[in-house]
Amino acid sequence: MEQLLSNLALGFGTAATPDNLLYCFVGVVLGTLIGVLPGIGPLATIAMLLPATYKMTDPTSALIMLAGIYYGAQYGGSTTAILVNLPGESSSVVTTLDGYQMARRGRAGAALSIAAIGSFFAGTVATFLLAAFAPPLAEVAFKFGPAEYFSLMVLGLIAAVVLAHGSIWKALAMVVLGLLLGMIGTDVNSGVARFSFDVPELSDGIEFAVVAMGMFGFAEIILNLEQKEHREVFTSKVGRLLPTLAEFKRAVPAMLRGTTLGSLLGILPGGGAVLASFSTYAMEKKLSKNPGEFGKGAIEGVAGPEAANNAGAQTSFIPMLTLGIPTTPVLALMVAAMMIHNIQPGPQVMTSNPKLFWGLIASMWIGNLFLVVLNLPLIGVWIKLLTVPYRVLYPAILVFCCIGAYSLNNNVFDVFMTVPFAILGYIFKKLECEPAPLLLGFVLGKLMEEYLRRAMTISRGDPMVFVTRPLSATLLGLAAVMLVIVFLPAIAKKREEAFSGDD
Amino acid sequence: MQVRNHHDLWSGIMFMAFGLLFMVFSRQYQMGTAAKMGPGYFPTVLGGLLFVLGLAIGATAYSKGNREAKLAPFGWRENGLVLLSVLIFAGALGPLGIVISIVLLVFVAAAASHEFSVRDTTLAAIFLLILSYLVFVKGLELQFPVWPKFLTK
Numbered sequence: 032m033e034q035l036l037s038n039l040a041l042g043f044g045t046a047a048t049p050d051n052l053l054y055c056f057v058g059v060v061l062g063t064l065i066g067v068l069p070g071i072g073p074l075a076t077i078a079m080l081l082p083a084t085y086k087m088t089d090p091t092s093a094l095i096m097l098a099g100i101y102y103g104a105q106y107g108g109s110t111t112a113i114l115v116n117l118p119g120e121s122s123s124v125v126t127t128l129d130g131y132q133m134a135r136r137g138r139a140g141a142a143l144s145i146a147a148i149g150s151f152f153a154g155t156v157a158t159f160l161l162a163a164f165a166p167p168l169a170e171v172a173f174k175f176g177p178a179e180y181f182s183l184m185v186l187g188l189i190a191a192v193v194l195a196h197g198s199i200w201k202a203l204a205m206v207v208l209g210l211l212l213g214m215i216g217t218d219v220n221s222g223v224a225r226f227s228f229d230v231p232e233l234s235d236g237i238e239f240a241v242v243a244m245g246m247f248g249f250a251e252i253i254l255n256l257e258q259k260e261h262r263e264v265f266t267s268k269v270g271r272l273l274p275t276l277a278e279f280k281r282a283v284p285a286m287l288r289g290t291t292l293g294s295l296l297g298i299l300p301g302g303g304a305v306l307a308s309f310s311t312y313a314m315e316k317k318l319s320k321n322p323g324e325f326g327k328g329a330i331e332g333v334a335g336p337e338a339a340n341n342a343g344a345q346t347s348f349i350p351m352l353t354l355g356i357p358t359t360p361v362l363a364l365m366v367a368a369m370m371i372h373n374i375q376p377g378p379q380v381m382t383s384n385p386k387l388f389w390g391l392i393a394s395m396w397i398g399n400l401f402l403v404v405l406n407l408p409l410i411g412v413w414i415k416l417l418t419v420p421y422r423v424l425y426p427a428i429l430v431f432c433c434i435g436a437y438s439l440n441n442n443v444f445d446v447f448m449t450v451p452f453a454i455l456g457y458i459f460k461k462l463e464c465e466p467a468p469l470l471l472g473f474v475l476g477k478l479m480e481e482y483l484r485r486a487m488t489i490s491r492g493d494p495m496v497f498v499t500r501p502l503s504a505t506l507l508g509l510a511a512v513m514l515v516i517v518f519l520p521a522i523a524k525k526r527e528e529a530f531s532g533d534d
Numbered sequence: 535m536q537v538r539n540h541h542d543l544w545s546g547i548m549f550m551a552f553g554l555l556f557m558v559f560s561r562q563y564q565m566g567t568a569a570k571m572g573p574g575y576f577p578t579v580l581g582g583l584l585f586v587l588g589l590a591i592g593a594t595a596y597s598k599g600n601r602e603a604k605l606a607p608f609g610w611r612e613n614g615l616v617l618l619s620v621l622i623f624a625g626a627l628g629p630l631g632i633v634i635s636i637v638l639l640v641f642v643a644a645a646a647s648h649e650f651s652v653r654d655t656t657l658a659a660i661f662l663l664i665l666s667y668l669v670f671v672k673g674l675e676l677q678f679p680v681w682p683k684f685l686t687k
Contacts, residue, residue: 083674207553256646426644464545
């Protein structure tokens with residue numbers, strides 16, 4: 032406990048310097064902005080901004096800002112969900128169900144403030160969980176050899192598959208395809224440039240940000256344009272911001288449950304914020320005395336999922352910070368940001384860069400505070416923003432993405448490369464293949480191969496090494512159990528339910 | 535044998551094609567042994583796995599229990615214009631500089647929308663030019679050719 036407090040003191044000391052406060056502020060404001068705007072998510076934004084962090088001398092500031100964008104987007108997404116009935120962020124899809132109905136009844140203000148308060152509460156709890164559980168987990172990670180790391184990645188990828196939307200088989204295939212795309216570039220062991228077709232730029236591998244921009248940024252724009260959507264903004268009356276006492280009493284238990292479930296699911300690879308909000312909504316509906324109210328403006332349906340998605344967004348940092356394994360594509364970009372500054376993510380970060388580690392955690396709480404203080408008074412500004420038509424918005428997204436892609440290496444090659452990935456992303460969506468597992472596979476590809484090679488060299492080619500080492504066997508066992516469970520008919524049906532409505 | 539789910543059929547074919555491609559291209563790299571893996575080992579194994587997964591997914595397209603799904607049309611216009619705008623930007627940046635590239639990108643991309651408006655697009659282009667100049671060229675000092683080559687010489 033004392034250790035925890037002194038660590039947190041170090042963290043707050045780092046995060047509360049004027050520079051870092053500014054970066055945190057910029058991060059959460061940007062995050063809210065893109066969270067509010069449908070059609071652009073944290074993934075594309077962080078990919079765009081990655082080059083800008085090259086210039087920052089302190090990697091801590093860079094990570095504080097990027098993290099702020101991620102959880103800030105969870106706040107912003109709910110505003111759009113409530114006022115426009117469109118999810119600003121994929122994790123706020125369920126908020127549209129009851130939040131928008133509340134807005135139609137003139138309770139938009141209450142819905143917005145409950146969402147903000149729920150998010151803040153969840154953010155506070157998740158920050159402490161992160162601070163408390165990261166060190167012991169990192170201890171475990173120090174016992175890991177190559178076999179354990181390989182098995183851990185298998186577990187992570189399987190979890191991402193299990194938690195992905197849609198068909199499990201397709202998600203598996205997407206992971207494998209991602210791993211293969213990750214192979215492109217120079218092989219570290221032999222120095223052979225693989226699948227580069229004598230293109231010098233390809234021998235360095237494909238930039239992750241390029242893949243993310245193409246598949247998530249550009250493909251999304253094309254799909255949105257096809258839909259020819261029209262937006263109706265519910266701005267006329269936001270109503271009183273303060274919820275009534277009765278509303279508050281109903282919302283608090285939902286927030287508590289949402290925070291708990293969200294924190295747990297956030298740690299799982301591939302889960303993160305999206306799954307957290309969906310499952311919480313389903314749970315609240317089941318627990319409610321009058322489930323008939325859900326979908327007609329039940330405040331629990333706003334409070335629970337909003338708390339859950341923010342908690343999930345934050346606890347998803349636990350596996351990245353302790354094991355060095357990103358569990359969502361957004362976190363994979365954070366890993367990229369760390370590597371730019373020569374920090375190899377993993378359990379050693381806590382001891383080698385304690386300021387970065389604890390500073391980042393403390394900044395999350397500060398950022399959440401910024402968000403709740405800022406967001407409610409600024410509602411008017413966000414509403415204005417929502418009236419910006421998509422026809423003006425998407426060319427702007429394209430401009431920023433193109434500039435971002437170019438700045439990765441000051442080379443137009445990276446801009447050209449976004450095009451094939453945009454086409455791929457578009458086709459994947461049309462064929463109902465979820466691209467998120469592919470991105471995870473893409474990031475982990477080379478690492479996984481490296482650990483597999485090392486483990487097999489040590490065991491002299493005996494694959495039994497993965498099951499004879501107890502830690503590795505446990506991890507693989509968990510992965511197998513997950514796969515088996517998800518194929519059980521009863522669970523398979525539940526899984527479909529949990530993801531239904533999201534599309 | 536009736537195809538019920540066209541999504542599954544085509545994604546299966548796509549995965550099989552990718553798996554096959556990676557296996558074929560891996561042939562030029564050394565395989566090595568399990569204890570001493572060459573650069574071709576892991577991609578070949580993964581390519582094979584992807585091929586098998588694709589086969590399984592494609593097969594489910596015929597399964598009676600599968601839901602029916604038809605392919606949605608490919609949005610040629612939207613894909614074409616948006617991606618063309620990106621290609622133009624990439625091609626124009628070196629010789630023509632970022633100012634002209636942004637204008638071209640914005641106009642070609644905006645034409646993809648069914649609500650295209652010259653006035654709005656012009657305003658957006660001006661706004662984006664000013665913003666990009668201030669943020670990227672001045673603020674972050676990213677290295678771009680700003681004006682066309684033939685003017686700056």
